[in-house]
Amino acid sequence: MDQNMNMIVARRMASVANHLMPAHQISPSHPALLGAIAPSNCSSPLDDSYRRTHGEVPSHPPVWKTVSLDESVKEFADIIYEKAAGEGIAKITINRPERRNAFRPQTVKELMRAFNDARDDISVGVIIFTGKGTEAFCSGGDQSFRGKNGYADYDNFGRLNVLDLQVQIRRLPKPVIAMVAGYAVGGGHVLHMVCDLTIAANNAVFGQTGPKVGSFDAGYGASIMSRLIGPKRAREMWYLSKFYTASEAEKMGLVNMVVPLEKLEQETVKWCREMLRNSPTAIRLCKSAINAADDGHAGLQALAGDATLMFYGTEEGNEGRSSYLQHKKPDFSKFPRLP
Numbered sequence: 001m002d003q004n005m006n007m008i009v010a011r012r013m014a015s016v017a018n019h020l021m022p023a024h025q026i027s028p029s030h031p032a033l034l035g036a037i038a039p040s041n042c043s044s045p046l047d048d049s050y051r052r053t054h055g056e057v058p059s060h061p062p063v064w065k066t067v068s069l070d071e072s073v074k075e076f077a078d079i080i081y082e083k084a085a086g087e088g089i090a091k092i093t094i095n096r097p098e099r100r101n102a103f104r105p106q107t108v109k110e111l112m113r114a115f116n117d118a119r120d121d122i123s124v125g126v127i128i129f130t131g132k133g134t135e136a137f138c139s140g141g142d143q144s145f146r147g148k149n150g151y152a153d154y155d156n157f158g159r160l161n162v163l164d165l166q167v168q169i170r171r172l173p174k175p176v177i178a179m180v181a182g183y184a185v186g187g188g189h190v191l192h193m194v195c196d197l198t199i200a201a202n203n204a205v206f207g208q209t210g211p212k213v214g215s216f217d218a219g220y221g222a223s224i225m226s227r228l229i230g231p232k233r234a235r236e237m238w239y240l241s242k243f244y245t246a247s248e249a250e251k252m253g254l255v256n257m258v259v260p261l262e263k264l265e266q267e268t269v270k271w272c273r274e275m276l277r278n279s280p281t282a283i284r285l286c287k288s289a290i291n292a293a294d295d296g297h298a299g300l301q302a303l304a305g306d307a308t309l310m311f312y313g314t315e316e317g318n319e320g321r322s323s324y325l326q327h328k329k330p331d332f333s334k335f336p337r338l339p
């Protein structure tokens with residue numbers, strides 16, 4: 001291999017390696033880089049035929065188009081809802097930067113409408129969840145709306161409606177990526193934890209504040225956290241209510257990747273595009289399977305529902321339905337009893 005080709009391969013392998021793991025974890029002796037520099041060692045695990053065939057996902061910025069839902073309903077006040085033109089990415093942004101993107105009941109209602117739309121839109125394959133600006137992803141429940149019964153605004157009694165949003169994200173059969181810049185604290189920290197993946201900017205700060213302000217989340221906020229970082233760390237995070245930097249959070253397993261703030265959306269979109277190349281049904285089943293054990297009967301129901309959905313698409317499933325509609329006996333004998 002000539003010098004030129006060697007350099008091209010080295011650059012390409014470095015870019016793939018950089019894409020697959022945080023830059024700080026790659027040493028010059030990483031096999032991907034060695035494989036590129038030493039042409040005789042071309043069997044690097046990163047030099048696979050899938051990569052050679054499909055190449056990198058495109059890196060151009062998406063063109064975001066604001067989504068307006070049912071026109072009879074008021075436009076969004078607390079969120080921004082966008083979809084990328086020509087690709088299956090939706091982006092839902094809490095738009096209260098002056099309150100560090102704290103959510104009030106109105107915010108949660110709007111978020112639920114947007115997530116519902118993104119779920120039902122079959123052209124959407126992945127959803128980015130973020131906060132406006134660089135100061136905060138979300139600082140939890142807006143404390144000025146908190147009363148004796150929970151969080152209340154002008155048209156409702158107090159309740160903890162963010163719990164419904166957590167369940168909605170957890171059960172949504174498409175990946176949701178939290179894109180976190182700045183503070184993800186209190187109920188905002190729980191929201192990023194219920195997302196499938198978290199990409200954090202290097203200015204991100206994570207933590208629970210409940211015990212400082214007279215609140216706690218003993219549901220997903222405790223159980224998912226304990227699963228993610230282990231019970232000792234989860235206790236530390238709740239009992240002391242300390243804040244953690246992005247790199248501390250990455251080491252604890254709270255986030256998937258930390259990137260420079262200015263690269264946050266670029267990297268997040270790259271992850272979205274990688275996922276969009278893959279089978280939506282496989283991803284859907286992986287999501288419900290990973291959640292199943294932790295979510296008990298509700299988790300099993302989601303996984304089982306996915307199985308039924310797939311079964312409806314088979315000839316065997318259709319034999320039962322069409323025979324019923326035609327008032328004849330179904331013939332299931334033609335289907336193999338697979339081992």
Ligand SMILES: CC(C)(COP(=O)(O)OP(=O)(O)OC[C@H]1O[C@@H](n2cnc3c(N)ncnc32)[C@H](O)[C@@H]1OP(=O)(O)O)[C@@H](O)C(=O)NCCC(=O)NCCSC(=O)CCC(=O)c1ccccc1C(=O)O
Nearest residue numbers: 098099100102139140141142143183186187190209215217
């Ligand atoms: C996030 C901070 C650390 C940021 O600090 P800093 O950058 O210095 O900014 P500030 O000057 O503090 O804030 C700017 C401005 O925003 C207001 N603000 C920020 N956060 C909130 C908030 N959560 N509620 C109301 N207002 C907020 C702040 O007052 C400033 O306004 P001014 O008018 O300029 O004064 C810091 O802001 C901070 O610590 N914020 C509070 C974080 C917090 O304690 N959040 C609430 C935790 S409790 C919770 O979220 C419960 C939620 C819930 O519904 C729930 C209940 C039960 C079970 C589960 C859940 C759940 O899962 O959510």
